[in-house]
Each structure stands twice: as structure tokens, then as C-alpha cells.
Amino acid sequence: MKKTMNERLAILSDAAKYDASCASSGTTKRDSTRSGGLGSTESMGICHAYAPDGRCISLLKILMTNFCIYDCAYCINRSSSNVERARFSVEEVVWLTLEFYRRNYIEGLFLSSGIIRSSDHTMEEMVRIARELRTTHNFRGYIHLKSIPEASPLLIEEAGLYADRLSINVELPTDAGITRLAPEKRPAGIRRSMGDLRLKIEAANDPTLQTKRRKRFVPGGQSTQMIVGADDANDSVILGTSARLYGSYKLRRVYYSAFSPIPDASKNLPLIKPPLMREHRLYQADWLYRFYGFDIKEITASQPGGMLDLALDPKLAWALANRARFPVDINHAEREMLLRVPGLGTKAVNGILSARRYRRLRLEDLARLKVSLKKVQSFIVAEGWSPHRLIDRTDLRAMFEPQPQQMALFDATHHAERERRFRGLATAGAGPTPCRNSATGDRLGGGSGCGR
């Protein structure tokens, strides 16, 4: 018997939740004023709801179908899984997107799919959905399509005309990991798709000679996702892979997804709690690399076994391992060095640079810039403040580590509680924020993988 719309939505959204991205930002600004249609995208994305996993819900994130001919061990939809299967028609996905959008539940659609028949067949159906939305229904909301590996370049080219963002998951940090856990996927093929897409985006960005206009092609760029904790790659390997991906393919984002237990899991994988703290630290390190001028080697050099410190955020860990570089005089130091001070985010640094042209800054001034004095004071010199020998104290690390706490009765609660305490203590910006790409993108907080 055919499943109802509601039943299929349940199956196909459950199947989509392991994709971390829900971002609806970074695309061109457009609206329906002139077209009289439906939809707009503004400079910053909007999170319309939050699930109790702390993740933002910005897009309708569903699979077209969860039937799949691939057998990737970490995936809920792999062919050897007994998960319930379902499929949406092109019209149904279009209808759901528009009706959800009209009620202001979502910013748009994030469509992915299991691979049915062939890569090209699957990709063709997905492109049809995007084309229907854009041309037939005049939809101007956000569309993110997941490219199907090995799909023909012509289909990707058409997808790029309708989609704001395209992504293809590298899945695992090393080629060896992919070969072991996703036997049908070819890492070199995935890299080639990303390279092709970068070239196409750059070509579209070259203004044409005659009209000087740029072609609209994937204005929100491309992103990817890596699963953390399903293989034995350490943080240094993972971050090295990210750096290569950013440099090689100009990705807007690399998402890290803590491997999360799935129903009917493959025998090749242990059922473990998702390493959420590790995922969080990786995001922080990723931010240090992209916005704070850190090199990956600097971040991981002082860490035993190439693993980031779970108790301290990576910037603080780096500062404690490089105390000779401190204290930093906030009234004179260069921007590059200010960005390296634990507790100063990019926004605070901009505030300091602007304010100090007119005044010498004291600790109270920093407090008004919403900087945590507890965190920053050991590392800086300000008007009327010197840390004296604070920076040399051997117990400095202990001052920042989370306090030991009595075990809670239930392990899960304890785990969640510990997570929260770490999050509260260890963000390098002004405070924890679950949406790490929020508005200014200047904080190292967060744990949701969202980038609205």
C-alpha cells in the first residue's frame, strides 16, 4: 500500500538529518517585488526553528528518495540497511517546499537523494525539481542541491543555474577511509567534481566582454561535509584535509558531522555516542584557520597525538603553549596579534582598533565590548592593567579548565551537562552561540553545524 504524504515525509526527513548543513546565507540578495512571485533571500539567512539537538532549521532538508544502490557503512540509507524506504515525486517536493515556505516555516529547500538507477537519472530528477520551482512557480527562496557523485557535468551545469548552493560530500577525511567504508564512492571523482565546479563558478564570475554582466551560477558557492569519528583519522589529518579543500576548491564551508549512531547500523562501525565535543573543537579550529590567521600546524602542533584538547578551546590551548607571545598590549598590538588573544573575537578586535584611535583602553572598556575579562586578563596589558606574572603561572591552564563535577545519576544527562559546561566555558568569542555563522560570523562558539 502506498504510504501517505505524512509517512513519507517522516521517512525522508529522518533520512536527511545526518547532513549538518542548513545554511541559507551567502547568496545574492533578491526578492519578489518585481516578479510578483514568492520568495526572497537577504544578506543573512534565517533560522526558522531549532530542534532540541540545538540545530537550526532553516531549510526543508529532505531526500527525494532513500532507496540507494550504494552501500556506505556510515549511512542510514545504504543498500544493506533495513530502514523503511520511500520516495517523493517531483511534484510532491515542489508542493511541500512552496506550502512550507508560504507559512514561513523555511527559507527554502535543501534537497539530497539516495542514488536510484544511475547517478544521472537521480541528478536529472533533482534538477527538475529546482527548475520547476524557479521557472514554473517563480520561486526566489533558497535552494541547496546535493550533487550526486559521478553525475554528468551538463546536469551539474544546469543545476547551478537554479541552485544557490551545490555541495558534494567528501564523507571521510582520508581516501583510505572512503575506500574502506564507502566502497562505491571514488574520492578522486569527488575531488574532480569540486574542481570542475570551482572552474565553472569562476568562469561565470568573469563579466562578459559585451554586457559586463556576470552570469548567475551557484551564487552561494559550494560546501562539503566530513564525518568525524567513523574512522581513525585524527584532528590534525581532518583539519589538513579541510585546509586543502578550502584552498583547492574555494569551498564556503566544510561541515563536520560527529558520527552519530544510526538505526540498523553496519557491523563495521561501533555504536557510540557522537563525539560532539570533538566536532565543536574542530569547528573552532576551522574558524581559527579561516578568520583568525592561524595555520593548521600551529593549532595542532602542541597537541599530543594530533588531537585537539577537549577541555580547552584551540585558541586558548595555543596561547598556553605559546606564552612567550603574551601579554599583548591592546593599545598597541597589531590586528594579527589581537586576533590571537584568547577571549577576543573578530568583532571585539574591530571595536578595539576603532576605539583606540581616540582613547587608551582599560579593562572596563573591554568589558563594555562584551569581552570576558576572566578569560582575557592573563593575556593582555591595558591602561592601568598588567597581568604581572599571571602569564607565567604554572597553574594557568587549571584556571581555565572546567571544574570537576559529581557524576550525575544518568549517564546521558551527565554527558549533556558536561557538554553544556564545556560550551559555556570554552568559546573564544563573547559567548556561546549555537548558530556559528550568525550574522557576523565572528564567534568561535556553537555546536550545531548550522550556518544560517
Place this chain on the structure above:
Amino acid sequence: MEEAGAVGDLFAADATDNLPLPAGGGQTLAVPRAFVLLAESIICHSDPARFDLLYRLLWRLQQERNLLAIPSDADVARAYGLEKSVRRDSHKMKAFVRFKEIDGVSGQGGRRRFLAWFEPDYHIVARTAPFFQRRFTDMDWIVATPKGSAAWNGDALTVSDDPAENPMLDDATDALWRTYFSNIFNPARLKVKAMQAEMPKKYWKNLPEAALIPGLIAGAEASVAAMAARAASQPPLFHERLQSAAASVVSNEPEAAPGTLDAVREEARSCTRCPLHCRATQTVFGEGPDNAGVMFVGEQPGDQEDLAGRPFVGPAGKVFGGMLAEVGLDRSTAYVTNAVKHFKYEPRGKRRIHQKPNIGEVQHCKWWLKLELDLVRPKLVVALGATALTALTDASQRFSNLRGTAQSFGPDQTLLVTVHPSYLLRIPDADRKQAETARFRADLELAAAIASGFAQTTTSPVGSRFMAS
């Protein structure tokens, strides 16, 4: 100071304790535009002290023109704080308004009609309404709040300050939305505080999905445990079918004849002889006719070559191609390749910095270069740069001694040594750059001359008269 105050109230008589009152009438105050925008935002706040603050800032700005650039100033920090609250409230309105369709009633021209109820903290309806107009242009809608309402009918946006009542509507689509909300939630990653930081409880009563939250939290642990208990079962039948089909599949791609350049190129695509393959996008194999008379050997592919999968298409490739055309050598008749077939680099921010391949990498990759030489059998081989020279000759001879000279290279083959075109791009001094470019052109002219020589006398041994003395 009154709650319902507008900008005019800034100048009300009882403003603040010790600040002078504005002189009656006629006086104009100049303020930066940023202040006007800031004030427009702050007056939407509900803090009764906001007018005092704005008045104080207005006054101080007359003396301290750069005041707003000092975010650490107490007044400025306070003002930015208020502005941020208003911005956040407006942002949350954009996020948490939920439209309900009014069934059976259609607007002008059959437009669908929707109504939403929202409870903002501040007076932000008028500020935020244009967002909904830009977005929901093809439907009629009303957003009603206790602090006023906004309505759009396709022609005009109407905003009022009158408090509205909660219409308490239902919409059947909310059921689908709730299904989505509970299924997109991952019970193995419970982070309640993170959720509440962004979706505080005060909003929950008007969100159709929020009623599910307590149940989802309470059931999370049990559903994770249930997942763990349901360990791997027997794969479904279609998996077995797929696997056996995959095992018996015969590749229908035409295979290149063994021992040809195409076959070698195909084989090189999956080369893992050295670790560079994991970091690069693809093997960049040589390109050109398999009976080319001239073979150019460079160092390794660069950023653009790595992406495109073709040699010499980046900036250095453009210099190279341009120079070939100048000396009358047709690139399409030559075979162009590199000593090392994968791009070696170091990521630096959003770029890749080229790194010289080491001896080991060059040695590993010689396997392919040798096959190319054997299969193409060019009469003239041009080494572009020291790495190419090393790969071709193992020579202990210094590059600078051989530069610009032609010498015998195996039976019936000539080797010419010159610089890599990327070298020309890296010379900062304009005069030197010009001189080096001229030298490079001279080298290529020599190559062209040798090439035309053996084009005319294909049977006789070539190049002897060009040999270096």
C-alpha cells in the same frame, strides 16, 4: 518621558538632569548619518531611558564628532546594546511568524490569504513589515501583534499601531510541519540549552512545532537506546541483488588498446605511486599527438592545471603558449607534459602555494615520463626548468651550464634545456624580466629551428649542427 514618544520627544523639556536644554526653535544640529539610523532603531525599544540616552548622545556628538566610532564608551555601548536587541527582535519576527491560511476566502484575483499572530518585545512591526512584502508578494497576508499589525494585498502595505487580538487560527499544513520537525531532530545529539538560546520559551506558545519539544527531549534517551538495541540485521533482498549485479558487471567503456598512449593515460589516472595523489584533484597527464616531433617537459601541474586536468593552462601556460606562437611553433602539434603528474602544494588560507617536488616524487613519476618518451618518440625534447632536466637525464650537470644548449639525447633525439615559463612570472625587476623573456624566446626559436630542420630532413640524423660546443 513618555512611552509612546516619537523623535520629537527627544527635545521635550524635562529631558535630563544636567544637560542644557535646546534653545527654542530655529537651531539645527548636525549629526552623522549613522546616528540617525541608530536612533531610528533605538526608539523602537521599550526601555524608558532610551530617549535620555539618545539626547545625551546627540549632545555629546556636537563636541565629539567621532563618538560613535568608540564602541567602548559607556553611552555608545549602551546604544549599540539597545540597537542589537531591536535587531534581534526583528530578526526573530522574520523567523518565528507562522502564517495560517484562511480557507474558503480568496482575495482579489483569487489570491490566497494568510494570517499570522506574533508577539514582539519591541515596536518593530513597521520596521519589519517590508521584509514580508518583499518575500510573500503573491499572497494576501496580515501579521497581527499586540503592538500593531501589518497587511499586504498585492497593491499596498498597511501598517497600524493598534493592538490586535490573537485570531487563534488552525492550519492543516501545521501537521506536516510537526512531522518534519520531529523527524529532522537527532535524539543522539540532545542540546537543549543551545536550542533555547536561539528559540527562547517566550516564543513557543505561537509556534505550532514547539508543543512537541518536551516529548522529544523526554523520549530522546529511550530512542537512542532503542537504536542501539536494534543492531545490524540481515540485509534486505535488493541489496543482495545489487551486490551480485555489481560483481558481474562488465565495463562497457571502450578500452584503449594496450601499449598505446591512451592506455597509459588511462592507467595513470589512478596512479598511487607516491602520496601526492591524495592531495591533488587528478593526474595531469601529457597532451598532444602521439607522433609529435617536439615534446615539452615542465615541472608539475599548478592550481589551474590540477583543476582542469590539462597541462600548461594556468598563468605560466599562457606565457608558454604565447611565446610558442611568437616563434612560430604550433602548440597543437607538440606534446606537452610535466615531470611530475600531480600538483604538490601547501594550503595557505584560501590559496594553494606551489611546492617543488622532491627527488623521490620525481623518481616515482619518471615511470610515466619514460612511457611517454617511448611511445611518442619525439625528435626534440625541451626541458623546461631544472626539475624537468633532472627527470630526463639524472644528470649531475648543473642546469645553468646546459641552459640554452642542445645536446644529443638518445638515438636520433635532441635535448634542449631552458627555463620554466613560471620563472619569468616571478621576476620582480622589469628590466631583468625583459632580458630573461628575450632569452627564453631565443631558446624557443632554437627549438623551432631544430623542429623545422627535422621536418625537412626526416630521415637524416638531426640537430648535430645545433649541438653545444
